[in-house]
Amino acid sequence: MKVLKKTLKTIQFDNGDQMPILGLGTWMSQPGEVGKAVKEALYGGYRHIDCSPVYGNEAEIGQALSQSFKEGFITRDKIWITSKLWNDSHTPDDVQSALEKTLSTLKLEYLDLYLMHWPVALKKGVFFPKSAAELISLDDLPLSETWKAMEILVDKGLCRHIGVSNFSVPKLKKLLDIAQQKPEMNQIELHPYLQQPEMLDFCHKNGVHLTAYSPLGSRDRPSFLKSEEDPILLEDATIREIAKRHQATPAQILISWTIQRGCAVIPKSVNPFRLQQNLAAADLSLTQEDMQQIARLDRNFRYYSGKFWVLPGGSYTQANLWDE
Ligand code: A2P
Numbered sequence: 001m002k003v004l005k006k007t008l009k010t011i012q013f014d015n016g017d018q019m020p021i022l023g024l025g026t027w028m029s030q031p032g033e034v035g036k037a038v039k040e041a042l043y044g045g046y047r048h049i050d051c052s053p054v055y056g057n058e059a060e061i062g063q064a065l066s067q068s069f070k071e072g073f074i075t076r077d078k079i080w081i082t083s084k085l086w087n088d089s090h091t092p093d094d095v096q097s098a099l100e101k102t103l104s105t106l107k108l109e110y111l112d113l114y115l116m117h118w119p120v121a122l123k124k125g126v127f128f129p130k131s132a133a134e135l136i137s138l139d140d141l142p143l144s145e146t147w148k149a150m151e152i153l154v155d156k157g158l159c160r161h162i163g164v165s166n167f168s169v170p171k172l173k174k175l176l177d178i179a180q181q182k183p184e185m186n187q188i189e190l191h192p193y194l195q196q197p198e199m200l201d202f203c204h205k206n207g208v209h210l211t212a213y214s215p216l217g218s219r220d221r222p223s224f225l226k227s228e229e230d231p232i233l234l235e236d237a238t239i240r241e242i243a244k245r246h247q248a249t250p251a252q253i254l255i256s257w258t259i260q261r262g263c264a265v266i267p268k269s270v271n272p273f274r275l276q277q278n279l280a281a282a283d284l285s286l287t288q289e290d291m292q293q294i295a296r297l298d299r300n301f302r303y304y305s306g307k308f309w310v311l312p313g314g315s316y317t318q319a320n321l322w323d324e
Contacts, residue, residue, distance in 0.1 A: 038065065065107060118166045137316075193300075255284075
């Protein structure tokens with residue numbers, strides 16, 4: 001992969017910190033390939049890696065990071081690392097140890113950004129729940145309690161910024177009401193089939209940044225989350241037509257569209273050629289007409305509906321998860 005000399009566009013935080021607007025997603029990057037992808041990405045110019053303990057690959061990412069530091073082509077202060085608090089550690093007493101575990105796995109002393117992964121609480125040690133007995137309701141363990149414990153992590157210097165993921169506007173509002181330190185980021189599924197204009201508007205007005213996950217339509221999502229009727233974003237006729245006009249690929253149009261809406265974007269790839277292609281998309285400019293054409297593709301469609309939290313006798317429903 002060619003080394004990118006240019007500086008990437010960034011998202012600016014209130015304290016002046018800058019998060020590269022394009023990062024590398026690592027969900028579904030398999031052990032055995034993720035480390036290589038991370039090193040390749042950093043070597044080629046990526047400066048932002050998005051992780052989570054639930055992706056099952058942080059150890060290999062940690063290995064790749066420390067090798068990259070040792071080889072000397074990148075230093076810790078030049079990259080942005082995000083990770084997330086898994087749902088089984090929402091109890092305030094578990095929050096700091098969860099972050100410390102992630103730091104030790106990633107072989108880092110601090111994270112740039114730590115996110116509450118879902119507005120869903122699980123019993124300790126539960127990865128994905130099989131029955132309602134493994135859930136904790138938000139009445140029993142409110143998100144505000146978890147948030148207060150996350151605020152302390154910033155004071156302790158274990159992470160620079162805190163935020164959330166998969167939060168609806170009403171849940172963000174509630175958190176903003178009680179927060180001493182506001183959530184600075186909401187990482188959500190965002191692409192032309194799920195454009196979430198009200199979320200963009202709310203976050204813009206309240207100084208909350210957005211990161212788009214599954215920006216390419218998460219084609220390699222697990223099979224239990226796939227159904228025959230799901231639309232394939234990378235094959236959308238409008239996206240392909242725009243790509244042709246720009247002599248770009250559909251993936252590049254999707255990445256560029258997200259950035260042009262002011263959102264950070266974390267396309268996942270483990271392929272050196274596609275890693276480079278995706279990074280180069282940060283330089284593409286879409287016209288107003290392109291943006292209007294893409295705006296018409298919205299169909300409020302989620303590849304990650306959150307149905308895995310909905311269990312017989314449990315307190316979570318898709319309606320109360322998304323507040324719609
Ligand atoms: P691969 O890792 O083999 O490149 P998302 O970021 O929406 O979750 O999408 C990730 C999926 O898109 C993966 O299957 C990834 O495969 C694929 N992908 C990543 N970049 C590109 C690209 N430029 N063109 C086509 N597919 C891509």
